[in-house]
Amino acid sequence: MAIAPPAFPPRKTIVDVAKAVGVSTKTVSRVLNREPNVKPATRDRILSAMKDLGYRPNSPARMLASNRTYLLGLIYNASSSYITSIQNGVLAACRGEHYDLLIYPCRYTNPELLNEIREFVQGPRVDGLILVPPISDLEEVHDLLLELEFAKVAISREPASDSEWTVCTNDREICRDMTRHLSRLGHEHIAFITGHPDHKAMSNRYLGFLDGMCEAGLEVCDSLVVQGENTFESGIDGAVRLLRRKPRPTAIFCANDHMAAGVMKVAHERRLDIPRDLSIAGFDDMPIAARVWPQLTTVRQPLEEMALLAARQLIRRLRGEAAPKFNKLVGAELVIRQTTGPAPANS
Amino acid sequence: MAIAPPAFPPRKTIVDVAKAVGVSTKTVSRVLNREPNVKPATRDRILSAMKDLGYRPNSPARMLASNRTYLLGLIYNASSSYITSIQNGVLAACRGEHYDLLIYPCRYTNPELLNEIREFVQGPRVDGLILVPPISDLEEVHDLLLELEFAKVAISREPASDSEWTVCTNDREICRDMTRHLSRLGHEHIAFITGHPDHKAMSNRYLGFLDGMCEAGLEVCDSLVVQGENTFESGIDGAVRLLRRKPRPTAIFCANDHMAAGVMKVAHERRLDIPRDLSIAGFDDMPIAARVWPQLTTVRQPLEEMALLAARQLIRRLRGEAAPKFNKLVGAELVIRQTTGPAPANS
DNA sequence: CTGAAAGCGCTAACAA
DNA sequence: TTGTTAGCGCTTTCAG
Secondary structure, three states: OOOOHHHOOOOOHHHHHHHHHHHHHHHHHHHHHOOOOOOOHHHHHHHHHHHHOOOOOHHHHEEEEEEOEEEEEEEEEEEOHHHHHHHHHHHHOOOOOEEEEEEEOOOOOOOOOHHHHHHHOOOOOOOEHHHHHHHOHHHHHHHHHOOOOOOEEOOOOOOEEEEEEEEEOHHHHHHHHHHHHHHHHOOOOEEEEEEEOOOHHHHHHHHHHHHHHHHOOOOOOHHHEEEEEOOOOHHHHHHHHHOOOOOOOOOEEOOOOOHHHHHHHHHHHOOOOOOOOOOOOOOOOOOHHHHHOOOOOOEEEOOHHHHHHHHHHHHHHHHHOOOOOEEEOOOOEEEEOOOOOOOOOOO | OOOOOOOOOOOOOHHHHHHHHOOOEEEEEEEHHHHHHOOOOHHHHHHHHHHHHOOOOHHHHHHHOOOOOOEEEEEEOOOOOHHHHHHHHHHHHHOOOOOEEEEEOOOOOOHHHHHHHHHHHHOOOOOEEOOOOOOOOHHHHHHHHHHOEEEEEEEEOOOOOOOOOEEEEOOHHHHHHHHHHHHHHOOOOOOEEOOOOOOHHHHHHHHHHHHHHHHHHOOOOOHHHHOOOOOOOHHHHHHHHHHOOOOOEEEEEOOOOHHHHHHHHHHHHHOOOOOOOOOOEOOOHHHHHHOOOOEEEEEEEEEEHHHHHHHHHHHHHHHOOOOOOEEEEEOEEEEEOOOOOOOOOOO
C-alpha cells in the first residue's frame, strides 16, 4: 500500500559481508561498532568487503537490537531565534559519529510541556537530549528527566547539582566588561533593559551590569533599569520609558540584541544620533546586529561551539566513555561596533 | 557498556496489549496503523487497553518490520536564514502523523553534495525528502533522487516534469505588483538588485520587475540593474554602484531583504532620508525587515505554510494516499511599510 | 580473538 | 473481521 523505499539491487546485509569474508556476523558487527577484539587483519578485510559490496548498515535494525536510536533530541522554544546556531553545533558533533538530530520545538509556557517531553523521550526515538534556554531553566524539566534517568546536557544553565551536565558562558563577567567599556567612554547615566525574568542567563547579565557600575563607582539609579521581555517590542517600550527619565541616560545596555534593535528604532524616530546622543549595546550578536545601522555593539556568545561541546559530550556519555562531571564554561567576547561612543560633553 | 535508555517498569509491547484484550498481535498492529478491517468495538477495547497499560509503540521495531522510518529529511543549505520557518512548517505537518524530522544542512556548492545526499537517503534513515532552494534548484539532485526512486517534494521550484511535486509562490506576479506600487508612487528611475544567479526563484523576481516596468511604461535602464548575491554585503555593493548612476534611481527594489538591509545601510551613511530621498523594497519579510529603521517594505512569502503543505503531501504519498500530481501555488503578499514613499518632486 | 543461536517488537503474507 | 507464522537486520548472550 505505502510506497516502500526501493531496494534494487537488494540491499546488502552483514550476512553478505560475513559470507564474503568468511567470518561470522558477529565479527562484522564488531567492526561496525568499533568494538575491540578483532584482529586488525580481519578488520581490514571486513572493511574492504563492506566497501566492495556497497554495504550500509540498516539503522532500524541496529536500533531495535541495541535498544538505541543514535538520535539526539533538541528541545527548544519555538520562537527562539538562536536555534540555528545551536542546531549547527549539534550537527557538527553528530557528523562522523553516526548520530543524527531530531528537533523538537515547543512552547516553554505550554502547561502540557512536561507531557510532551515525556512522550518525546519515551517515543522512544532519541537516546539523549540537549536543552537550551528558556527550557533548560525549568526545574521541572530536569526533574522529569532525572526521574526517567534520561541522558541530557543543558546549555546556558547553572548546574543545580554536581552530576548535572552543562555548558555555559561567562555572562556576568562579560556584561561587567561591557559596562566598563561604556563607563570608560565617559557615560555616567547608563540604563539597562533586563531580559525576560524566566530566563536565568538574563539575570546574570543584569548582575554583570551591576558589577560594572559598582566597579566604575557609578550609581545604579532604579529609574534607569527597566524590565524587558527579550522582544523587539519590549525594547521599544523600554526605550520610550527610559528616554523620559531625567537625567536622560546617555547609554542603554540591553540584555539582548532584539531589544537593542527596538531601542535603536526609538532613537532614530526621535532623531537622536547614535552614538553621539545615545550609545546602545546589545547581547548575543544575532545576525541582525551587524545589519542594522549603525552596526550594533554587542556581545558574542559562541553558541555553535557550546552546542558542539554539549552534543559531543552527550554522545560520549551514550557510548559510556564520559567522565562523571561536565560543566564547561566558554568565553563570550565584546564586539565593539558603531553604536557605542563617547558620552555627550554636556551630560 | 553504553548507557541504555532505562526501561523500568519494562516496556509494554503489542503482545501485552493483545493478551490483555484477548486478540492477536496483528489486530493490535492494525489499530496502531489505522488500518481498516477492525470492528469499532474491538478497536476501542484495544485503544483503552493501550492507555491502561501505558503502551507506546517501539519505533525501531516498526521501522525494521515495515521498512519505513517515519522520518522526513530536510536538506538545506547551511547558511539559509529562512530555514526556521521551513522547519516549523514541516514539523507542523508531522505532528499527529507519527512522523518526525531529520534535518540535514549542507553546502550547495560542495562537490560532494550528491554523495552526501545519496548517503543520507540510503542511510536508510528517512522515508522522504523535502528540498528547499538553492538545493531544490539543482537538477543533479532531482536526477539522483529520481534514479533512486526516492520520494521528494521541492519548495520554490518550477516542476521540470508533470510528475514532480512542488510548492511555489507567485514570485513573478508579486514582483510586478511591487514594481507597480513603486511606479504609482511616482518613481520612474527604479533600480533592481537581482538575486544570486544560482537561485531560480530569484530570476522570476527579476522577470516580475520587468513586467511591472513594462506595464508602467517605464524604461528598464541596464545601468539600473545590478547583480547581487543575496547577501547583506552584496546589497551594499549594489547600492554603492547604483547611487553613482545618473540619473540616480529614486527607488531600489532588492530581490531579498538582506540586500535591502545593505542598501539601507548605504543610504543612511550618505544621509539620504528613507523614503523621502530614496525608496527601498525587499523580498521575503525576514524578521529583520520589521526591525530595521525605517521598517522595510517587502513581500511576504508564506514559507511556513508552503513547508506544511509540502510535508503533508509527502506524508500522504508515503502512505500511498496521494494523488499523482501535486504542484501547489500559494500566494505571496505585499507588505507595505515605511521604506517606500512618493518619488522626490525634482526627479 | 571468534562464532552460534536467540531474540529485539513489530508487520507482511497468507489463511481462516 | 481476525489470526498464524515468518521474518526484518542487527546485537547480544554465552561458548569456544
